[in-house]
Amino acid sequence: MPHQKSIITNLLLLITLLLVAAVTCFGQSTTGTVTMSATVSKFVEINSGGAVTLTGNSGGGVTTDGVANSPLAVSINLGELGPSNTNSFVTAQVPLKLRSNANYVLSMSATVTSSGTSASRIVASDVGFGLGTVSRTGVGVASGSDTNATSGDPTLAANGSVNGTTGRYDFTAVRSNLSAFSSATTALSGPIIMNAVPRSNANGLTVPAFFAVKPQFFENGTTTISVTFTVTAP
């Protein structure tokens, strides 16, 4: 009987040893995971598209020019806008550069303040505005159709004329002068601008913004025209 007990005890010890060995073998780690999460947020950007072009001016000049791919902070002196300026229009062409990884809306708001007090002073409707031809060119720029909410170059004959009643020159086309932008109003919109390219890619959508004033017998004084462009991802 004691001999049998010894055998059973030895068997139990052997089984335990085997179990421990098995657990030890299975305990080795042979797999592992690396889990990463990330985010791509909507991105829209407006910068200067380059140097400003000022034409038809008498006096005046570009005070702070645009620098391509730098923040847009242009300052221009349009010079003389009274009848002593014999040019047809004083026109400032400001290149804009837009980039996005999503649909975009470019809106604009503008204010015109004049020292004049009469109806003949320069007001917002006397400042023509429009966006020119949109260009989506260069490596990394996505194709797409953009919607220009303005009527283009405000100096085009189709976009304005002398008012037969008042004799004042009116920019008559849709969103062809700054009075249409007294509050933020869409000027341009479209689909995603950039392909999946690094931010260091300097290309983008470029579009010229035209501002034009027809020299007239305005009330004398000084005028300040402020325009703010904002691009958003709807």
Add this chain to the structure above:
Amino acid sequence: MLKLTKGILTTLAIATLLMMTATVSFAQTTGSVTMTATVSNFVELTSGGAVTLTGNSGGSVITDGTANSPLAVVVDLGEVGPSNTNSFVKLSVPLRLRSNVGYQLNMVSSVAGAGATSFSLKDTDVGFGLTPAARPANLAAGVDTNATPGDPTVGGSTDANGRWVYAGANSTLGAYAVSGAVLSGPRINKTVAANSNTSLTVPAIFAVKPQFFDPAPAITITAQFTVVAL
């Protein structure tokens, strides 16, 4: 008398025979114990320590690696769109390997939640590579074969569409949609105790170049490593 003598002699002969038998029995002086044992193939993958996250905008290490513990790292890479102006978001994950036989380290990966347009972040946009160093003297001698080109942030260029392309073969997760070898080599450990800390530590590097990807609020990138014995 003769009969008595014969009886005595017979008795003596029997006694002698018994004594000789006894002597032969007492001559057993050796014994044997027979043991069997097994050494199985042993390969092991654990964390090699804390991860390193750089170039991130937002994001953080959520579950860090702990040396000699199971590898189960979780990291938020943060923003990988164009608002992140860093060159790369880069994650270095130290892997720790031990074996008593030749080994092969495999990886399988996936990218989810990034969208499905041509502008979406894809597995080919996630760079990957291992940067093993020469084995130190406390390991078994041998040369490990790296199936990746190494640090994915080295080299690379933009393609005809302006998108970033990582240099070399097996340099992105696109190469590991199904399990594939990333590293292999001969036996790692010398004959040391199981609790020895000697091991082969290899950094696994993941990288994403911030680009104008399609917006995606919750991208998940998973990489699973498995080590097997050759």
